[in-house]
Amino acid sequence: MSHMVNPLATPEQLYQRRSFGALPTELQDTIFFSTQCLTQAAGLLLQLPQSVTAQANVLLARYWLVEPMMSHEFSDISAASVYLIAKLSPYPRSPRDLALVYNYLLSPSSTFFHPSSAPASDDSQPPPPPPSPPTNIPNDYYLPEHVYNSFHTRLLRCESRILYALSFDTHVSLPHPLAITYLQALDFLNTSKSTISKRTLAYLNTALLSPQMLYLTSQPNALAVAAIYNAAKDVGAKMPECEWWEVFDVDREELGFLVVGMRSVDGWGRKMREDVERMKAGTESGSKRGGMITRRDIEGELRRRGISLGNGDDGGNTGVGSEEPVDMEAEMARRMDEKMAEIEGSAS
């Protein structure tokens, strides 16, 4: 049975997320979405099967319900979850592989989260100054030894942090195989096997990115059924007239919630990409537009909004206080800059 169930988030954990640090929820959602996208991109470049990358996605989501998002750099936590899951899978990857891949993804040369790589959504905004398509400059992602070493150290620290936060439970059951089994049971709804299967899996994979954390609130069987339902709607397949989802132990209410949740990720994702771009444009100098969001971006965004944030290293018990003395803020900014210097020095 353990192969079909996942540990789920408790209501307290979901509630507590709202009070972690002073991070407004929409920023948390943005961080969640972009980091999960980064994890997927890294999985592709590391040539990991989706079954491994998806598990890393779920692990990462769980981790962020236990520990505040700002306590580690987002990309480091993403790398550590991929490293950990791959290590336990038949496809282990070396720290150096991870360093190379993440170093590239975070470099200006990568297409990851750069405006030109975004799917066309031109109607929403006055077009930003024409983004120069990322040109491949190998120097951008050259990995000097000291950068690799510090990445490696952070990777191991994050790995043990994740394990500690999750009580060393790395078990993740994915709904993908279940979905295929259910489709077989439904005789693929009399449509093309590959079309509806692909669509179903696409919904399941997209759901990994949802800030609603569907994988932490529903068991795999429910996710599988909801994905099939959506896919069947999309391809116009005829579903059984009866309440067929009950055969797979999913009730109508949960199904409805998941169906809407899965369908909303697409629009949500587009909006969040725009948010990231806007944030990046606000913080970075013109030369380095786009790319993966970092803690520094979030801190900058918070400053702009007049929200102060504690160190974020532990507890996350800092409140929202916009009335901080100015020199405190400057002091904090200085400290952050120092902290970022090492990371920053490596990234370029």
Next chain:
Amino acid sequence: MTGKGKSRWADSAEDAALEAQLKKEKEEKKRLKAEKARKAEAEKKKREAEAAAAAQRQQQQQQTGDDDDANGPPAKRRRLSPDRDVAAAPTASSNDSSKLLRFEGGRFGKCRSVENYDKLNDIEEGAYGWVARAREIETGKVVALKRLKIDPKDRSGLPVTGLREIQILKDCSHRNIVKLKEVVVGDDTSKIENIFIVLEFLEHDLKSILEDMPEPFLASEVKTLLLQLCSGIAYLHSHYILHRDLKTSNLLLNNRGQLKIADFGMARYVPDPPPPKLTQLVVTLWYRAPELLLGAARYGPEIDMWSVGCIFGELLTREPLLQGKNEVDELTKIFELCGLPTDESWPGFRRLPNARSLRLPSSSSSSSSSKPPSTGALIRAKFPLLTAAGVSLLASLLSLNPSRRPTASEMLEHEYFRQDPKPKQEAMFPTFPSKAGQEKRRRRETPNAPQRGQKVQDLGQVDFSSLGGIFGSGREREERGGGFSLRMV
């Protein structure tokens, strides 16, 4: 139940005394049980009442929940599904027309601190870490704390073997597999360096019992132990887990005669059919199957069954069955006991990487008149007191050809366990002084499980042709075939 046992086992004065004592204990237990049953009855009623109340509450909650949905910010509101599942699990039937299965996967959260436990005494410092007996302060329960060995210089992070052990034990729930209670860490959580696995505590391991007992286990006791071992392994194999380090020191026994498989440091999930490349360096040498010694990279649950055969033999004699000094010696000892492999008994063994360097008597030279003795005959010679069914079981477990070995579930059905003497009831097991409970154990001289990343030893050129001569000349009656030497060419 007691009467039956008496006729079979009360054959000496000592046994009779023990029997009487056990009987007394049993009566005491019976009384307690009756009392417990009464209590349970009362509790059950109470629970039913509670469940009904919960169902009502839940329905109300659902209604109010729906209301909330309408008012609150729609997308942000999280459904409290885990909570509801807990409430719904026992009352699912009363919910509505359709019965939906609720899956309970537990939850996740931070590790607790090791400071929740009081250390009582060290049990063992083994190759894979340190084990101590400890008491949980809150509940007073005695547990075993196993420290995960971490090499701070190892730049690949937490050892994958330790992580696999934790994950596999977490996934397992069987009475013959040691239970993992939780994982705790040292107090300084800024650096996770001290990781302890909290396991249920069992008083003994089979190895030290065997070393210290003046008389070997009775046939009925051997059967009970084997049955328990086997049902644990059947559970593991049906869940696609290979243990890969079965040996008597990894089998724990409590004072109630219950055997549990422990130490999953080498275990892993292996799909069926097995992947083409698994590490060959698994299983402690004396329990390692011949196909591993011959360098097979593709292997399956059969390697655990070979170890079961070795353990079977050890239970009978109190001595490890095949104490090879190194890989070559181990293989020699195996061929001594089981005979040499032939193309008929083990088709394809010559294709294994290390088999090429073996020099075996060609099948033509061992003429049809002097056929080499079968494994069964050799084993019968070694274990003269074992029944025919016992010999056939042991011989099949020790088949050189892995596909000839029974699976764990086949073994459970074996004739041997149905013959008299019947397996002894666990509760009737003799008790032993616990070393783990009181005192430090002496270091053992058994070889350790292979370390990850070690080089697989090349067997080099090994000449077994002399063995063929020995076996060819019908030395069936000999229990031990010494007196020949192994030439490294």
